[in-house]
Amino acid sequence: MRILLVEDDAMIGAAVGKGLRRDGHAVDWARDGRAAEVALAAEPYELVLLDLGLPRKDGLAVLKTLRGGGNRVPVIVVTARDAIADRVAGLDAGADDYLVKPFDLDELAARMRALTRRQAGRAEPAVVHGALQLNPAQHAVTLHGKPVELSAREFTLLAALLERPGTVLSRAQLEERLYGWNDEIASNAVEVHIHNLRRKLGAEAIENVRGAGYRVGKLD
Secondary structure, eight states: OEEEEEOOOHHHHHHHHHHHHHTTOEEEEEOSHHHHHHHHHHSOOSEEEEOSSOSSSOHHHHHHHHHHTTOOOOEEEEESOOOHHHHHHHHHTTOSEEEESSOOHHHHHHHHHHHHHHHHTOOSSSEEETTEEEETTTTEEEETTEEEOOOHHHHHHHHHHHHSTTOOBOHHHHHHHHOOTTOOOOTTHHHHHHHHHHHHHOTTSEEEETTTEEEEOOOO
8 A cells, every 4th residue: 555654753753654664555754744745746645644733734734635625535644632622623624534642553554454445345354356365454365265475565466456356557556556755666576576476376366468557367
């Protein structure tokens, strides 16, 4: 998942970013409200983690501008403002969830997964595609009931392809899911991950659509 982390506290930002990257997410870190707006105008994020007490432009103002412009990207407010009035204001301004600092990274990850399920219109935690099952909460994949060990980025790439089976994602779209601003991207990085997934899941697991990109294949 490509995530925009908007946080001005250096220690919190570094810790949250490290935890998210460890789980295979691509994370861009904006440290003030204006920088967040520039990033949101330039990149197609799948999730925004938004602090409210930001320099240059308050997080609530960023959120109102975002929603006022028609951007529906999921937003979780992550802030030290714990008053009921602040929670109400954040949710009414368009936030999808509200998490008060200090928080546990496991809780943040669970809220992210729940939001992703709602966005996808499903209630069950696991994604099932034929004989393949992917469980984001357990970071586990099984094929015909047998566990398959995947790296964090292999897992993220497979999850992206399983969001809408049959949809073709280009190499550029997959790179956006896997890598953030400061990540070094080898020219054949996506192809290497695809090769590894086919080796572990079978040659038919990922289909190459010539000139367009990749989609998940049939796994019966």
